[in-house]
Amino acid sequence: MIRVAIVGQGLVALHFEVGLEKLKHNLISDYGVPLRNLLPYKYSDIEVVAAYDVDESKVGKTIYELAKRYYDAPGEIPGTLKDIVVRRGIHLNSLKGLPFKARGREEEEGYENAVWSIIDEWKSLGVDIVVNVMTTEPVEPVGSLQELHERFKAGDLTASQTYAYMTALYSSKYKNAAFINVIPSPIANDPAYIEFFKESRGVVFGDDGATGATPLTADLLEHMYERNRKVIDIAQFNIGGNTDFLSLNLPERNIMKKITKSAMVSDILGYEAPNYIRPTGYLEPLGDKKFVAMIIEYYSFGEYKDELYIVWRVNDSPALAGLLVDLVRLGKIALDRQQYGTVYEVNAFYMKKPGPHGSKIISKYRAYQQLLQWVGIKDPRY
Ligand SMILES: NC(=O)c1ccc[n+]([C@@H]2O[C@H](COP(=O)([O-])OP(=O)(O)OC[C@H]3O[C@@H](n4cnc5c(N)ncnc54)[C@H](O)[C@@H]3O)[C@@H](O)[C@H]2O)c1
Secondary structure (H helix, E strand, C coil), rough: CCEEEECCCCCHHHHHHHHHHHHHCCCCCCCCCCCHHCCCCHHHHHEEEEEEEEEEECCCCCCHHHHHHCCCCCCCCCCCHHCCCCCCCCCCCCCEEEEECCHHHHHHHHHHHHHHHHHHHHHCCCCCEEEEEECCCCEEECHHHHHHHHHHHHHCCCCHHHHHHHHHHHHHHCCCCCCEEEECCCCCCCCCHHHHHHHCCCCEECCCCCCCCCHHHHHHHHHHHCCEEEEEEEEEEEEEEHHHHHHHCHHHHHHHHHHHHHHHHHHCCCCCCEEEEEEEECCHHHHHHEEEEEEEEEEHHCCCCCEEEEEEEEEHHHHHHHHHHHHHHHHHHHHHCCCCEHHHHHHHHHHHCCCCCCCCCCCHHHHHHHHHHHHHHCCCCC
C-alpha cells in the first residue's frame, strides 16, 4: 500500500483523486500515465488518506462534495471519496492577495502545535508520500541546512517549504517518506532540503511538474539540435482560466514560472536563443482548458528561415494528475531502494526544473530512456 497525503486540495488534487478511483474501478483508461502498468506497484496500491487546504470553502468538505462542485466530466463521482474530509493545513500567508478566505491551523493552535499536530496525523495514518499541489508562491532557496533548521524553528519559511520540512522531520522520526513537489518552489533544487532528506532517510522529487507546453518545447528543441537547425527565437503564450492562472497573474508569482521554464532553452540547444516562455494571462471562460500558442523560428540549410507554429488547447489539471499516478509509485520505489535525497532520473522526466540544483534540463525523449533504465524496465515496444 502507498498512503498519500495531499497538500492543496485544488483542481490538480481533485483530478488525481477522482481519476485514481476511476482507474482502480476500471471506469477510465490510463491514458496520460506515462509508465502505465509497467511498475511493480499497481494503481490499486495507491490510497489517498488525507488532504489539506486552508481555503474556508474547502476545509471540512469531503472530496466527494468538492468533486460534485468542481469536477467537470461525465460519469459518476466514486462514492469512496466521501471518506476523505479536507483537513486544515498551515497557511503562512500563502494565499495572500488572492480572492479566497483562508485560515491556517497555526491561527488556531499556534505555529508549533499546528506543525506537530499535522505530523501526528501523518503518523497515525501511516503516510508514505506527501504530494505538494498548493498554490504557487514566491520562494527563494534556503541554501544551508543550519539556516533551514533555524528558519523552521522561527516559522520563517513559506508554506510549501514548511510542508517539505515537516515531511523530512516525519521521515526521520516515524516512517520513511517522500515529498513530491510539483509546484515551482525550489525544494529539490535547494541543497539544504536535499541534505535534510538524505539525513532523514526520505526522498524529495521536484520541482514543478512538466505537463503542457514545456515538455513539448523540450522535445522540439531536441529535434532542432539533432538536425542542426539553428533556433532564432521562441515565443510561447499560455492563457488559462483556472485559479492557477489567476494566481500566476500576480507578478511575484509569475516570475517563479518564468525561472523554471526558460532554463531549458540553453540546456538543450547548447546556446542561448531569445525567448518568451511563460503563462501570459488569465481569461476565466477558458476554464481549465488552457490555450497555448508557440512559434519557433529557425535557420535550415542555406540559411533559409523556417517557422514552426503550434496552436493547442490542453486540459491543464488532468495532465499533472496523470503524472502524479506515476510519481507517487516512483516515490515509494525510491524509498524501498533506500535511495534517499533525490533521484535525477525521475525529476528529469517529470519536472520542469529537475533537482538537484545545477542539474541539466534534457529533452523528455532522452529523460524517458534514462527513467526506464533507473526503474529497470524495458520499453515494451522494442
Ligand atoms: N498542469 C498543471 O495544472 C500544473 C503543472 C505544473 C504545476 N502546477 C502547479 O500545481 C499547483 C496546483 O494547481 P491547481 O490548478 O490545482 O491550483 P488550484 O488553485 O486549483 O489549487 C491550489 C490549492 O492549494 C490551496 N492552498 C494554498 N495555500 C495552501 C496552504 N498553505 N496549505 C494547503 N493548501 C493551500 C488553495 O486553497 C487551493 O485549493 C500550482 O502551484 C500549479 O502551479 C500545475
